[in-house]
Amino acid sequence: AQSVTQPDIHITVSEGASLELRCNYSYGATPYLFWYVQSPGQGLQLLLKYFSGDTLVQGIKGFEAEFKRSQSSFNLRKPSVHWSDAAEYFCAVVPLSGGYNKLIFGAGTRLAVHP
Amino acid sequence: EAGVAQSPRYKIIEKRQSVAFWCNPISGHATLYWYQQILGQGPKLLIQFQNNGVVDDSQLPKDRFSAERLKGVDSTLKIQPAKLEDSAVYLCASSSAQETQYFGPGTRLLVL
Numbered sequence: 488a489q490s491v492t493q494p495d496i497h498i499t500v501s502e503g504a505s506l507e508l509r510c511n512y513s514y515g516a517t518p519y520l521f522w523y524v525q526s527p528g529q530g531l532q533l534l535l536k537y538f539s540g541d542t543l544v545q546g547i548k549g550f551e552a553e554f555k556r557s558q559s560s561f562n563l564r565k566p567s568v569h570w571s572d573a574a575e576y577f578c579a580v581v582p583l584s585g586g587y588n589k590l591i592f593g594a595g596t597r598l599a600v601h602p
Numbered sequence: 603e604a605g606v607a608q609s610p611r612y613k614i615i616e617k618r619q620s621v622a623f624w625c626n627p628i629s630g631h632a633t634l635y636w637y638q639q640i641l642g643q644g645p646k647l648l649i650q651f652q653n654n655g656v657v658d659d660s661q662l663p664k665d666r667f668s669a670e671r672l673k674g675v676d677s678t679l680k681i682q683p684a685k686l687e688d689s690a691v692y693l694c695a696s697s698s699a700q701e702t703q704y705f706g707p708g709t710r711l712l713v714l
Binding site: 491521523528529530531532533536577579587588589590592593594595 | 606633635637642643644645646647650657658693695697701702703704705706707708710
């Protein structure tokens with residue numbers, strides 16, 4: 488079945504530590520790939536996106552993500568986490584078939600940051 | 603550039619009552635989306651408009667939910683009558699053609 492999977496529901500890291508959030512997708516053709524962040528009580532903010540080309544994508548707030556076709560993955564990384572990064576992170580895809588620019592979201596990973 | 607505006611931000615109603623949410627997209631964005639985000643889950647698309655026409659409402663519970671986008675700008679999402687399971691955050695987003703979607707702050711609905 489077509490899906491977006493974020494295996495980690497909750498992750499806790501110390502401030503200054505590195506971070507990697509996992510995302511796997513299951514679609515026949517590589518979809519468009521996105522990472523969004525949602526702070527408490529806020530809407531979703533786009534961190535970065537991948538359509539094609541260079542598989543390492545730079546985003547805002549010091550985040551980057553790497554697309555790996557062989558693993559159907561699009562993991563989000565940050566070398567040094569700040570307390571303000573505590574939020575919920577959503578991986579999302581737009582399947583290339585079916586049209587209409589429809590975003591399909593994973594269930595999210597909640598990030599807690601210890602001082 | 604102003605972002606996507608939504609109102610109200612919070613709403614508490616009793617089951618079987620009706621409620622309406624309003625969204626004003628980013629100026630010039632032809633495509634408007636309504637998503638439902640239940641606690642602990644990712645957002646799920648309810649309906650997508652291209653200008654004032656519906657292009658996808660396959661996951662909209664049409665027996666109780668309705669949406670319109672008159673004049674291809676603002677949009678209203680209505681629930682009538684509300685059920686307990688409708689408690690969620692309702693997010694509006696807009697985009698220019700097949701580009702990145704930008705989200706509003708959402709309306710948090712609690713049905714008692």
